[in-house]
Amino acid sequence: MAKTFDVELHGIRKTFGSNVVVDRFDLQIERGECISFLGPSGCGKTTTLNMIAGFLDPDQGELWIKGKRMNGVPANRRDLGMVFQTYSLFPHMSVADNVGYGLKLRKAAKEEIKTRVAQALELVKLPHVADRYPKQLSGGQRQRIAIARALVTEPSLLLLDEPLSNLDAKLREELREELKRLHKETGVTTIFVTHDQEEALYLSDRIVVLDHGKVEQIGTPYEIYNEPASEFVHTFIGKSNRLTGHVTGLRGEHVELLAGQGEQVFTLTASPRGRAFASGQPVSIYLRPEKIYLEPAGQAEASVTQERVSVAGQIRQLAFLGSFIECEVAVGSETMMVRVPAGLQPQSLTAGQQVSLSWHPADVFVFPGKGQ
Incomplete structure (x- = not known):
């Protein structure tokens, strides 16, 4: 019909x-x-x-x-x-x-x-x-x-x-x-x-x-x-962390990226989602706060695994917002916002604490050129 x-x-x-x-x-x-x-x-x-x-x-x-x-x-x-x-x-x-x-x-x-x-x-x-x-x-x-x-x-x-x-x-x-x-x-x-x-x-x-x-x-x-x-x-639509970076290469169905600046540069992989990218191309990289895992006593250095990207950071401040806690985390010279469900949040997290942030490559959004 x-x-x-x-x-x-x-x-x-x-x-x-x-x-x-x-x-x-x-x-x-x-x-x-x-x-x-x-x-x-x-x-x-x-x-x-x-x-x-x-x-x-x-x-x-x-x-x-x-x-x-x-x-x-x-x-x-x-x-x-x-x-x-x-x-x-x-x-x-x-x-x-x-x-x-x-x-x-x-x-x-x-x-x-x-x-x-x-x-x-x-x-x-x-x-x-x-x-x-x-x-x-x-x-x-x-x-x-x-x-x-x-x-x-x-x-x-x-x-x-x-x-x-x-x-x-x-x-x-x-x-x-x-x-x-x-x-x-x-x-x-x-x-x-x-x-x-x-x-x-x-x-x-x-x-x-x-x-x-x-x-x-x-x-x-x-x-x-x-x-x-x-x-x-x-x-x-919604909140998102924005990082600047550039493409370092293509691997299978993923695009490899280098992001961050100053004290810490880290590698990411992401799905191109049908967009074309070339090696060396500047990009805008986005990651939503609720898609980031935060764990105390994180790794000392950034690393890349097939399942997750992990990077070390330090909590700057915490804000309790009812159903979730919003954490402002310094990653080198970058600042990333992380939302953690309040019911699952360990009480031990405090400002100044070293943590590890991680996320799945599928949750990373990459857009070419614009905004650099």
Whole structure:
């Protein structure tokens, strides 16, 4: 059976004056998917969402929703629900009237509005606030009401423009759990715009990583984090140690590298992951903190084995961060961050202690040239 796409973008391009904001954007979103547009400020994610919503028209390319070409079709004819960064609730209306406003514009019967508003409020677990006004609600409650208002019309597509950014950390965590539950219960195709990588990883079936108006990578959260297509994607998603070095040779399916400087230079091997490298080529080398093993009383000198690379270091400082301990370790003139699960961490580790760091070659990422 052929896949059914709710949204299709073909060669979408948008400029403001001489500034290219979105360039050659291609994407197909399956029915029921939750897709995140992720990237730094100014990368084009909100502009793309506004073109899908109908607030902007693309300069080039075609936009299709539910099999219909939408170029030039106004926003009120696209059957969309949208939740903004700000709550955008009418302060003079009760919660029930705010939620039912879209149904009223569609001239739905009063009894139907009453029933569907009650269902929407039940969906966001706020049936008891129907008679209150927005000023009587917390920030988290207001955003849930905004979500209920977007869902009450049973839209074919739900657009979320950084809906959690105005909430404090605890509320953001609670509401993203709520959004995941709502998506599972309603099955509505959802596009979520965010600059927060944790939100994107948590909520998405697939993530679109954008930079300067161009798509860097489209993939599942696992693919984006573990198989980044570019140096930008790797550095934007999660934390990583960066080392500079150069290629010393190729051995079988691995590339051999020399990294570090000053007091300690050490050898690494890594998978090229389909990239071409030449002997002597400068490279950027990345290793995530949670992929590094830390052991007390490490080896005195760096060594290379088939299974792991091991190198000596000294703990500079430790930081307890709840589920893990972050260790800052000096390796010669380099500094490497290591994350150790707090439950497994020996109490004997202290600042100034000599340790051994080790990692698997498969966990090393190498990118040519850029950033040297």
